[in-house]
Amino acid sequence: MNSFLSQSFAVIRMNLLSLPRRLWMSLAMIIASAVVVTILLAFLAMARGFEVTLKGAGSDDIAMFLRDGSAAELNSVLSKSQVDLIENAPGIAKDKTGVILSSELYVIVDGIKKTSQTAANIPLRGTSQTGIKMRQDFKLIKGRLFNTGTTEMIVGAGILRQFDGFELGKTIRFGKNKWQVVGVFSTGGNVFESELWSDYRVIQNLYNRGSSVQSIRAKLVEAGDIKQIKEYIKNDPRLNIDVETEADYFSAQGKSLNYMAIFGKVISSIMALGALAGALNTMYTSVADRSREIATLRTIGFSNSSAFVGTLFESLTLSALGGLLGALGAFLLFDGMSTSTLGGSFTQVVFSFELSQDLIVQGMKMALGIGLVSGFFPAWRAARMPVLTAFRTE
Amino acid sequence: MTDLFLVYKNLTRKKMRLFLTCFAIFIAFLIFGAVSALKGALDSGVEMSADNRLVVINKINFTQPLPFSYVNKVKALDGVKNVTHANWFGGYYQEPSKQLMTMAVEGATYFKVYDELTIEPENYTNWMKNQTGLLIGERIAEQYGWKVGDKIPISSNIFSHKDGGHTWQFTIQGIFKPLDQKTDTSYVILHYKYFKETQTFGGTSVGWLILTTQSPSLNEQVAKAIDANFVNSAAETKTSTEKAFNKAFIEQIGNIGLIIYGVVFMAFFTILIVVGNTMVLAVRERTKEIAVFKTLGFSSMRIFKMILTESFLLSFIGGLLGMVGAYLVVGGVSKGLAGILPNLLIGPNTWAQAIGYMLLLGFVTGIIPAINALRLNIVSAFSRA
Known part of the structure; x- marks a missing residue:
């Protein structure tokens, strides 16, 4: 056993030295696995960033009410009498x-996207002082809150990153209708930062919504417990309403970029299969290149398993090495990159790519998978190489 | 003849390497073909838009309504040929997750504006007579297996039926088909009037207007006239060509699309570089043999050609197989994805590009060893060993 280990170490050392x-062939294999890992991580980091942005918005101690079957705030309508009943x-x-x-109300307005200079959907949310207080991560970065009953608005930090013309003080x-930007807010990076906020009564008025609203958020006595409310809604035929915790609502929305x-x-x-083919070529070349060496070692008493391990x-x-390089590449290219896309509510969600550790682990697993398969068969050949023929090949 | 035989022998001397190299090229082109098809599908809305068609939306955003009176006001403007309007219904079939693109339209003018769609005159007349009638696009008919006469329920995630619930019952009265197969028909249309009469909000607003101009050269003038007409009104408008409108919509998905193509094409080229490296090395191994050929009297030019032929052959075997693979994969999934991504196909452009890349790969990987062989000095080649 001991001799197996020491033999293996010796062979490994020789191989690496x-x-x-075989510089070019070895580089080819490193690059091929690096690219596969970069690609995998780019997509995973994109989906993860989007999911975190939405999930982070939801709170477990807030119940969210929408008209049944509407699935998103944009589609929902609730009447004043329904609001009274929910109270x-x-x-x-x-x-x-x-x-x-x-x-709350949720209407869509146009903003000019910085990257494309074309109009894109941004949500203008009608809310209230209570609504703002319900967002625990809310922080005013600049300016002040909007005054009730005025066409003043505060702008999410994400909007400022991706859209033109919403800076503090702008009209x-x-x-x-003309609106004044009186403040900039952050909600810790979640999806609310991709929104414009103002007084819901003003929006009701300007957008001919009468006294109707689109969603209701209510603080729960006990976090996550909506059983009583569900029962209450079920027993009242006037309430054609779906209720779930805000956390559940947003985690469902966060899945929309899972594709x-x-x-x-x-x-x-698929690309890994291509890289695998390249890597197998590299390793077979390596075995062929070292065939004399291997034969020599075998002749002087090294075991064939040490050739295999080497x-x-x-x-x-x-x-x-390729995997690390790929992860580094993905990190430098994509981590923290801010972008925006259409979310479940048909509006732009500003989010950042997030390359978390568990994703890097996934990437490394893929790289090592390529290494294992592309090493195994050539190693098998190296171990079983008949000593004589190995010497005969020049 | 003998040259080709030699090329064949060289290619197949190491069967494993031949297989692996071909396979890597195969994968590269498979991905290239499939991703190009995906990109083409996303862009097809822009490509298929009519030159003289304009879209009028509320300036605030296209989800905001316009007053019905705008239809006639726009019709009265100079240079306008036909005007129709549409409302987004927010439709789904059975499950909220099974979205069905549904619009409420004015039947009398819809097909005048969308004149690239055809429908049996008899079916059209029946539809116009039946309030609860529905017309479905050819792609929807294929996807769901629906036929004329079928009764289907469509639900809305926005509107409520005034009799309660969110579901409307419709009878399919006809299937509209496109003149060009690339035109999207994965949606259904119902009567605007029926929609307005049966939903709870009532009102007479329309979602957006679509119009054709007398000639594409009038587009700008007409668009300006429309927007000027409604300036300072309760609902200001934004008029753009159908092309610009579709393009802006795709831009909403954002540079995510760009990132995908960027990343995938980067991968495509990397695989080619890696494979190219292998191919160059494979020829370098044969330096001595080439010297033998030269000694035997093969002309340098002949060897040059043989090596290039070999690399082109390798590139085309792998590449064409990859493109055929992509063709099969795209063909296989396009039906299932017709609802989300119509027009998923490998167009002639993609084929041309792929062949271009195969030529490039064959040339780049063959030319260096081929030139080396051309210049190879027999004596130094033998003495090198």
């Missing part, structure tokens, strides 16, 4: 002024 002799629902927290509840025209992760996995797996280790080293 002889790498410069009396059980399980909703109260403070001095009454139930902690925010009626914005949506159709006939990117799937697409990335499929395309990088080749396998060489291949794993190359692919691991």
